[in-house]
Amino acid sequence: xxxxxxxxxxxxxxxxxxxxxxxxxxxxxxxxxxxxxxxxxxxxxxxxxxxxxxxxxxxxxxxxxxxxxxxxxxxxxxxxxxxxxxxxxxxxxxxxxxxxxxxxxxxxxxxxxxxxxxxxxxxxxxxxxxxxxxxxxxxxxxxxxxxxxxxxxxxxxxxxxxxxxxxxxxxxxxxxxxxxxxxxxxxxxxxxxxxxxxxxxxxxxxxxxxxxxxxxxxxxxxxxxxxxxxxxxxxxxxxxxxxxxxxxxxxxxxxxxxxxxxxxxxxxxxxxxxxxxxxxxxxxxxxxxxxxxxxxxxxxxxxxxxxxxxxxxxxxxxxxxxxxxxxxxxxxxxxxxxxxxxxxxxxxxxxxxxxxxxxxxxxxxxxxxxxxxxxxxxxxxxxxxxxxxxxxxxxxxxxxxxxxxxxxxxxxxxxxxxxxxxxxxxxxxxxxxxxxxxxxxxxxxxxxxxxxxxxxxxxxxxxxxxxxxxxxxxxxxxxxxxxxxxxxxxxxxxxxxxxxxxxxxxxxxxxxxxxxxxxxxxxxxxxxxxxxxxxxxxxxxxxx
Ligand code: ADP
Ligand code: MG
Numbered sequence: 260x261x262x263x264x265x266x267x268x269x270x271x272x273x274x275x276x277x278x279x280x281x282x283x284x285x286x287x288x289x290x291x292x293x294x295x296x297x298x299x300x301x302x303x304x305x306x307x308x309x310x311x312x313x314x315x316x317x318x319x320x321x322x323x324x325x326x327x328x329x330x331x332x333x334x335x336x337x338x339x340x341x342x343x344x345x346x347x348x349x350x351x352x353x354x355x356x357x358x359x360x361x362x363x364x365x366x367x368x369x370x371x372x373x374x375x376x377x378x379x380x381x382x383x384x385x386x387x388x389x390x391x392x393x394x395x396x397x398x399x400x401x402x403x404x405x406x407x408x409x410x411x412x413x414x415x416x417x418x419x420x421x422x423x424x425x426x427x428x429x430x431x432x433x434x435x436x437x438x439x440x441x442x443x444x445x446x447x448x449x450x451x452x453x454x455x456x457x458x459x460x461x462x463x464x465x466x467x468x469x470x471x472x473x474x475x476x477x478x479x480x481x482x483x484x485x486x487x488x489x490x491x492x493x494x495x496x497x498x499x500x501x502x503x504x505x506x507x508x509x510x511x512x513x514x515x516x517x518x519x520x521x522x523x524x525x526x527x528x529x530x531x532x533x534x535x536x537x538x539x540x541x542x543x544x545x546x547x548x549x550x551x552x553x554x555x556x557x558x559x560x561x562x563x564x565x566x567x568x569x570x571x572x573x574x575x576x577x578x579x580x581x582x583x584x585x586x587x588x589x590x591x592x593x594x595x596x597x598x599x600x601x602x603x604x605x606x607x608x609x610x611x612x613x614x615x616x617x618x619x620x621x622x623x624x625x626x627x628x629x630x631x632x633x634x635x636x637x638x639x640x641x642x643x644x645x646x647x648x649x650x651x652x653x654x655x656x657x658x659x660x661x662x663x664x665x666x667x668x669x670x671x672x673x674x675x676x677x678x679x680x681x682x683x684x685x686x687x688x689x690x691x692x693x694x695x696x697x698x699x700x701x702x703x704x705x706x707x708x709x710x711x712x713x714x715x716x717x718x719x720x721x722x723x724x725x726x727x728x729x730x731x732x733x734x735x736x737x738x739x740x741x742x743x744x745x746x747x748x749x750x751x752x753x754x755x756x757x758x759x760x761x762x763x764x765x766x767x768x769x770x771x772x773x774x775x776x777x778x779x780x781x782x783x784x785x786x787x788x789x790x791x792x793x794x795x796x797x798x799x800x801x802x803x
Contacts, residue, residue, distance in 0.1 A: 261370075261371045261372055261373040261374060262276065262277075262373070262374045262375070262403075262610075262613045262614055262617050263275065263276045263286075263365065263372055263374070263375045263376075263609075263610060263613060264276070264283075264375070264376050264378070264411070264606050264607065264608065264609025264610030264611070264612065264613050265358065265361060265375050265376070265377045265378065265395075265606065265609060266378050266408070266411075266603075266605040266606035266609060267298070267330065267354065267357065267358065267377055267378065267379075267391065267394075268295075268298055268330070268433055268434065268605075269298060269328055269330040269331065269433055269434055269435040269436050269467075269470070270297065270298055270299075270327070270328070270433060270434025270435050270470070270471065270472070271295040271296065271297055271298060271433075271434060271577065271602065272295065272296050272297075272298050272357055272358075272360075272361060273285055273294060273295050273296070273602065273603055273605070273606035274286045274296075274361040274364060274365065274606060275603065275606040275607045275609065275610040276370075276610050277610055277611065277614050281614075283415060283418070283606075283607035283608075283610045283611055284607075285603045285606060285607065286361075286364050286365055286368065286370070288311070288364055290311070290312075291311055291312040291313075293312070294602070294603060295577075295602065296310065296311045296312075296357065296360050296361055296364065297310075297311050297312050297314065297315045298327065298328075298329065298330065298357050299311065299312075299314040299315045299318070299325060299326070299327045300314055300325070300326045300327075300329075300353055300356050300357065301313070301314035301315075301317045301321070301324060301325050302324045302325075302326075302343035302344065303317075303324065304344065305344040305345075308356060310356055310357055310359075310360040311360060315327075316503070316507060318503070318506060319499055319502045319503030319506045320499055320500065320503045324343060326341055326348075326353050328435050329350050329353045329354055329357075330354070330435075331435070331467060332350040333350040333351060333354055333387055333390045333391060333394070334350075334351075334383070334384070334386040334387030334388070334389065334390030334391065335350070335386075335387070336386070336735075341353065350390070351390050351393050351394045351397065352394075352397065354390075354391070354394035355394045355395075355397035355398040356398075358377075358394055358395055358397075358398035358400065359398045359399075362398055362399065362400065372400065373400070373401055374400075374401045374403050374613060374616075374617060375395060375400045375401065375402055375403065375613060376402075376403050376404050376405065376406055376609045376610075376612050376613035376616065377391055377392070377395050377402060377405050377406075377609070378405070378406055378407070378408045378411050378605050378606070378608075378609045379391050379405050379406075379407060379408065380407070380408055380436070380438055380463075380467075381407040381408065381409055381410070381438065381440050381460050381463045381654065382438070382463045382465070382654065382709075383654060384654055384655050384707055384735070385654065385655070385707075385760070385762075385763075385764045385765060386764075388405055388654070388762070389763065389764060391405060392405060403613055403616045403617070404612070404613075404616055405762075406608070406609055406612050406649060407440070407460060408429075408431060408438065408440075408575075408605045409429035409431060409438065409440035409442055409460065409463075409575070410442060410458050410460065410608070410649055411604070411605045411606075411607075411608030411609045411611075411612060412429050412431065412573055412575045412604045412605050412608055413427050413429060413442050413444065413458055413573065413608070414458065414608035414611050414612060414649070415599075415600075415604045415605075415607040415608035415611060416571075416573055416597065416599065416604065416608075417444060417456065418608075418611055423446055424443075424444065424445045424446055425443075425444050425570040425571060426441060426442070426443050426444075426461070426567055426568060426569055426570050426571075427441070427442050427443075427444065427569070427570065427571045427572070427573055428440070428441050428557070428560075428561075428569045428571070428572045428573070428592075429441075429442060429572075429573045429575055430553070430557065430572055430573065430574055430575065430576075430579065430584075430588055431465075431575040431576040431579075431605075432469075432470060432471070432553060432575075432576040432578035432579050432584060433470050433471065433576040433577060433578060434470045434471040434472055434576075434577065434578070435467070435468070435470040435471070435472050436465065436466070436467045436468075436469065436470050437465045437466050437467075437469040437470055437552075437553050437556060438463065438464075438465040439463070439464045439465045439553075439556050439557050439560040440460060440462070440463050440464075440560075441460070441461040441462040441463075441560065441561070441563075441564055441567060441569070442458055442459065442460055442461065443458070443459045443461050443567075444456050444457070444458055445457050445459070447648070449648060455648045456648070457648050457649075457650060458648075458649050458650070459650060459652065459680065460652060460680060461564050461567060461680065462560050462561075462563040462564045462567075463560065463709075464556050464557075464559055464560030464563065465556050465560070466552070466556060469549070469552060469553065469556075470576075470578060471510075471513070471576075471577060471578040473546070473549050474513055474542075474546050474549065474578065474581070475509045475510055475513060477542075477545045477546050477549075478509045478512060478513055478537065478542060478545070479505055479506060479509045481537065481541070481542075481545055482505050482508075482509065482512075482524055482526065482535050482537070483497060483502070483505055485535040486501070486505070486526055486528045486533055486535065489528070489533045489535070490528050490529075490531065490533060492528070492529065496529070497528065497529065498529050500527075501526065501527060501528050501529055504526050504527055505524075505526055508524050508525075508526065509524075512524050512537060513542070513581075514580070516537065516539045516542050516581075517580045517581050517582060519539070520538060520539050520540075521536060521537065521538045521539065522536070522537050523535070523536050524536075524537065539582070543583045546583070547583075550583055550584065550587050551587075553584075553587075554587055554588075554591065557588075557591065563711075569592065569595065570595065571595055571596075571597055572588055572592045572595050572596045572597065573597050573598075573604075574588065574596060574597065574598040574601050575601050575604050575605060576601055576602065577601065577602040579598060579601045580601065580602075585598065612649060650682055651682070651683040651762055652679075652680050652681060652682060652683060653677055653678070653679055653680065653681045653682075653683055653685055653760050654679065655679055655707040655708060655709060656675045656677060656678045656679045656707065656708050656709065656710055656711065657675070657676060657677045657705065657706070657707050657708075657737075657758055657760055657765055658673055658674045658675040658676040658677070658705070658706060658758065659673070659674060659676070659691075659703055659704060659705055659706070659756055659758070659767075659798070660672070660673050660704040660705075660706055660717065660797075661673075661674060661691055661797065661798045661799060661800055662694055662797045662798065662799040662800070663799070663800050664694075664799045664800065664801065665800075665801065670716060671716070671717065671797070672714050672715065672716050672717075672800075673706050673708065673714065673715045673716070673717050673734065674689070674713065674714055674800075675708070675710065675711075675712065675713055675714070675715070676688075676689065676758040677758055677760050678711055679709060679710075679711060680711075681760075683760060683761050683762060684759060684760065684761035685759070685760045685761075686757065686758070686759045686760075687757070687758055688755055688756065688757040688758075689755075689756055690753045690754065690755050690756070690772070691753075691754050691756055691798035691799060691800060692750060692751055692752065692753065692754065692798065692799050692800075692801070692802045693744060693748060693749075693750050693752060693754070693798060693799070694750065694796075694797050694798065694799050695750055696748070696749055696750045697746070697747060697748065698744055698748060698750070698796070699743070699744060700741055700742060700743045700744055700796060701741070701742040701744065701754065701769070701796055701797065701798050702739050702740075702741055702742075702796040702797070703739060703740040703741075703742055703756060703767065703769055703798060704736060704738075704739045705736075705737045705738055705739065705740070705758070705765060705767050705781070706734055706735065706736055706737060707734075707735050707737050707765070708729070708732045708733055708734040708735070709732055709733040710732040710734075715729070715732055715734070717729045717732075717734045718734075737765060738767075738781050738782050739781070739782050740767050740768075740769055740778055740779070740780065740781050740782070741778070741780070741782070742754060742769045742771065742778045743778075744771065745771075745774060748771075748773075750799075750802075750803070751802045751803055752771065752772070752773050753772045753773070753802075754769055754770070754771055754772065754798060755769065755770045755772055756768070756769050756798070757769075757770075765781075766779070766781070767779070767781050
């Protein structure tokens, strides 16, 4: 098989494929004795770059040569650059190093890898998605598609127990992020009239700064202070090597506490051996507020879809191994909680989806009939194709910023042409008018946001200029289109604005319907965009 699913995680990544019987299996990382590869890169020197657990072991002692949590930076407008030994690396290039490590894992075990599906958080915008795809290509992979992480988890859950229409809340607590997603599985018919199960994302929520690391940090502080109590040293007197020793052992202790009631941690405190004991009860007490935080996000995400009844709650992410998590979620959703391979479900779902795509395209010969060890012939991926269809949906809402001239005061509003969750490709047009007679040009600004409203009023600065961000709706300026107008253009000249969104991005176009001149050079955010945001260059909603 050369088709794989990849969970490119914030803290851990995982790669899976379908075995000869059509069951998803994870490729083991024998070097780290794990099913995962830590998403950590250590630039040891010019000639040696280390990815995985070994890189992680340098965080405290050589932190400035270690890159972690790069997923938070990928596709972000600030274009962060890392520099080591005179070479620069973009987040895409760092991500490609992690993907290359996963690729090498397959190859070192005699496999070949060609086609992949990579998972992304449901809340990723198009920039983050296209950057993730680029990272895959840079690692020499043929990226068939991306799939939302909760959708992949739901796919892997439903491949295990097929059910009719249901609404699933995916609670994904990973190492650095917490994602809540409500997905709907519904029966529908495909073009050839076959019953298929469609998976749609209804709502997303969470925090990209909340995850297992917070539990590690609490345990780290607890053990550090216990070491001080034992030795009479102050925290400042604890050496970097001792800190690294604690750091390395904290995660292991946390994992032990998921299985046992107490864990012992042996630390060399500045050279003298010390043993610290932590009980599960201690650990739960010191992190109870973090559990409560996740449950608040569950609540606020549910409020976005007030009419929805949750049938199943799926626990995903390595941190849901902690018994305190399952207990809290069970308390809120009694009898509805399911947990199966929480740290592998996303990669497995991606592997299922990748195989579905390959069968659809007929692109790969080894996905046809396979003989199983008991002599039966199975066509696993084809069966799955018959069952599922994953609709590509817009990850955000999109629209232009325009002036509403009704009422006594002009208002700068954002009109959502395309709303979050719409089927892609999505297209929408509307006609606007210049704000003034003889206006020389229009600077049409395009925004993305998380709102499902037709119109939102974004933040405006003290001069009344539209701001690119609105924390409540997560409004972001995507870029602008300059529409030059000929002399003597009347303020009633119709300008038709079109937004088209597909997997490759947002396309904005404006047509001066009087001259039929088409404008489509869309300037991305950054230095290209004119700092002058004054209202003179805007379009207004209604004509006179
Ligand atoms: P990502 O955030 O990269 O998607 P994962 O879903 O694999 O990563 O979750 C990684 C987190 O899960 C880490 O913080 C790790 O310490 C934690 N974790 C993994 N296994 C356990 C366990 N048995 N008990 C507690 N935490 C665990
Ligand atoms: Mg994850």
